[in-house]
Amino acid sequence: MNRDDDQLARALEELPYTPPRADRMDELRASLGALPPVVRPRVNKKLWIGSAIAGVAAAAALAAIALREPAVQPAEHRAAIHAASGARFVHKKAELGAPEVVELSHGTVHVEVAPLAQGERMLLRTLDAELEVHGTRFDVVAVDDRLQLAEVFEGVVELRRAGELPVLLRAGSRWERPKAQPEPKPETAQVEAAQTEPVREEQRPLPKRKKAIAKAEELPAHERIFRDAWAAFARGDMSQAAELFAEAEAKGANSSLAEDAAYGRALALERAGKRQEAIVEMERFLARHPLGTRAGEVSVSLAWLLLDAGRNEDARAHFERAAKSSVPRIQVSAERGLESLRDPRTRTDPQDRSPSR
Amino acid sequence: MKGRVIPLRRPAANGEQSGDAISDESLLAACALGDQAGLVALFDRHHLRLHRFLCRVASVGSIEAEDLLQDTYSAIWSSAHGFKGGAKALTWMFGIAANVARNHARGRERRTRAMNTFGEQPRMGSEPLDDVAARRELLKKLEAGLEQLPHDHRVALVMCDLEGASGEDAARVLGVRPGTIWRWLHEARKALRVILEGGAQ
Numbered sequence: 001m002n003r004d005d006d007q008l009a010r011a012l013e014e015l016p017y018t019p020p021r022a023d024r025m026d027e028l029r030a031s032l033g034a035l036p037p038v039v040r041p042r043v044n045k046k047l048w049i050g051s052a053i054a055g056v057a058a059a060a061a062l063a064a065i066a067l068r069e070p071a072v073q074p075a076e077h078r079a080a081i082h083a084a085s086g087a088r089f090v091h092k093k094a095e096l097g098a099p100e101v102v103e104l105s106h107g108t109v110h111v112e113v114a115p116l117a118q119g120e121r122m123l124l125r126t127l128d129a130e131l132e133v134h135g136t137r138f139d140v141v142a143v144d145d146r147l148q149l150a151e152v153f154e155g156v157v158e159l160r161r162a163g164e165l166p167v168l169l170r171a172g173s174r175w176e177r178p179k180a181q182p183e184p185k186p187e188t189a190q191v192e193a194a195q196t197e198p199v200r201e202e203q204r205p206l207p208k209r210k211k212a213i214a215k216a217e218e219l220p221a222h223e224r225i226f227r228d229a230w231a232a233f234a235r236g237d238m239s240q241a242a243e244l245f246a247e248a249e250a251k252g253a254n255s256s257l258a259e260d261a262a263y264g265r266a267l268a269l270e271r272a273g274k275r276q277e278a279i280v281e282m283e284r285f286l287a288r289h290p291l292g293t294r295a296g297e298v299s300v301s302l303a304w305l306l307l308d309a310g311r312n313e314d315a316r317a318h319f320e321r322a323a324k325s326s327v328p329r330i331q332v333s334a335e336r337g338l339e340s341l342r343d344p345r346t347r348t349d350p351q352d353r354s355p356s357r
Numbered sequence: 358m359k360g361r362v363i364p365l366r367r368p369a370a371n372g373e374q375s376g377d378a379i380s381d382e383s384l385l386a387a388c389a390l391g392d393q394a395g396l397v398a399l400f401d402r403h404h405l406r407l408h409r410f411l412c413r414v415a416s417v418g419s420i421e422a423e424d425l426l427q428d429t430y431s432a433i434w435s436s437a438h439g440f441k442g443g444a445k446a447l448t449w450m451f452g453i454a455a456n457v458a459r460n461h462a463r464g465r466e467r468r469t470r471a472m473n474t475f476g477e478q479p480r481m482g483s484e485p486l487d488d489v490a491a492r493r494e495l496l497k498k499l500e501a502g503l504e505q506l507p508h509d510h511r512v513a514l515v516m517c518d519l520e521g522a523s524g525e526d527a528a529r530v531l532g533v534r535p536g537t538i539w540r541w542l543h544e545a546r547k548a549l550r551v552i553l554e555g556g557a558q
Contacts, residue, residue: 012503017419033397110383
């Protein structure tokens with residue numbers, strides 16, 4: 001701009017301006033947090049699916065169509081990659097028969113994956129490791145093609161590293177490369193501390209990236225069933241998911257997986273509309289895992305079910321408990337629940353309640 | 358095929374990575390994935406600037422602009438998937454607000470202001486005003502002149518000269534060529550400079 005334009009710009013900045021009212025802005029802010037999800041049609045280049053989809057309901061709808069039309073072309077990108085400055089990666093879209101892949105060579109990425117339909121897979125790879133995701137949010141850090149850290153915020157990630165048995169990372173868990181760990185030597189196989197099964201002498205390390213995928217049969221039974229349960233959940237088969245979670249919990253009763261399996265079963269029962277069973281399962285969960293990472297979420301979900309069942313005082317106790325959660329979504333849902341107890345006219349629709357939706 | 362890269366962290370004022378706050382672009386990506394927390398974060402950061410933008414571009418008062426602000430954030434929520442990272446996120450949001458303002462203007466009559474200044478010459482021999490009052494009068498005329506501009510010229514001027522968007526970014530979000538933006542800016546500045554120069558005499 002020249003000098004005259006500068007003078008004009010300064011004059012424009014001096015134009016009188018009245019800021020908005022604070023209480024009106026508070027109302028507007030609160031209303032933004034309650035906006036319904038946007039439903040967008042998903043168009044396939046080769047096969048027009050013609051289905052309007054959104055969130056988990058979308059995965060169920062798409063899965064139903066996929067079952068009727070086996071030759072469905074997968075979506076181009078199911079993952080959104082948020083990259084820190086300096087991160088280097090390549091994002092390959094899914095093709096028929098091949099999964100969507102993010103190849104991370106260096107830096108930090110935060111990945112958000114939409115729920116996958118049946119047959120869809122999404123992988124993140126470094127030179128020495130591979131993470132398979134099931135509708136998750138997670139962070140990954142790599143340095144010079146080597147995996148350094150993986151932290152899962154939502155869903156499940158299966159981590160496979162050369163020379164090691166795969167591990168499952170659930171929400172709230174974090175894997176870090178051990179300090180001063182030597183590179184895995186081809187003639188030995190190392191076992192992660194989380195694994196309890198002995199290393200078999202005939203087990204060979206995974207030689208190259210494309211071949212470095214551990215077979216499902218090598219997973220412990222409860223881990224394998226747990227993975228299948230999440231897959232069923234992702235495609236919307238809640239009844240099967242609930243059964244598989246129960247089986248995984250029973251088989252892995254002494255493992256860290258038991259809590260997540262119990263949570264998954266409770267959530268699947270709720271989504272399947274089996275409210276009374278969901279109430280029982282959630283009460284059992286809270287009795288066994290009162291301080292678990294999922295306790296707040298289960299408390300508020302249980303509270304809503306109890307409210308619907310007319311058990312207001314029980315509902316209130318769980319809302320009050322959940323309102324103390326440090327997770328904003330859970331707090332907001334709990335406060336809405338308490339509000340609806342005070343004034344039934346403010347009771348929300350079911351889809352606005354659960355913090356996990 | 359290269360991945361779609363969205364900057365994870367906000368740059369600091371000097372262009373360096375701040376390392377703490379999530380970028381506006383990431384928040385928009387979160388909105389596209391259905392995360393209302395991203396929209397609320399964008400509201401906390403930018404609602405005042407968008408409100409001011411709407412006051413200027415829609416030529417409405419503060420209270421009326423509050424309603425337009427609500428429409429703007431609803432439109433940002435429903436259009437977030439359309440943000441491809443070609444322009445800064447805030448400029449893109451200004452583009453959304455400009456459309457909201459245009460739709461609003463089409464639905465109502467333009468308000469008339471107390472003073473219409475085009476062609477008005479200073480009166481000879483009148484009692485001179487003091488500096489502060491003169492400045493106030495000038496700004497009133499400028500405001501009226503801004504309102505008289507064609508919508509597109511006004512949007513370009515407010516977006517670029519007031520809110521600091523680059524011409525290229527503004528062109529991208531408004532869906533026009535950069536040359537068109539420069540022409541709108543030129544016409545708008547020329548029209549308002551007449552008022553400014555008239556007031557300085």
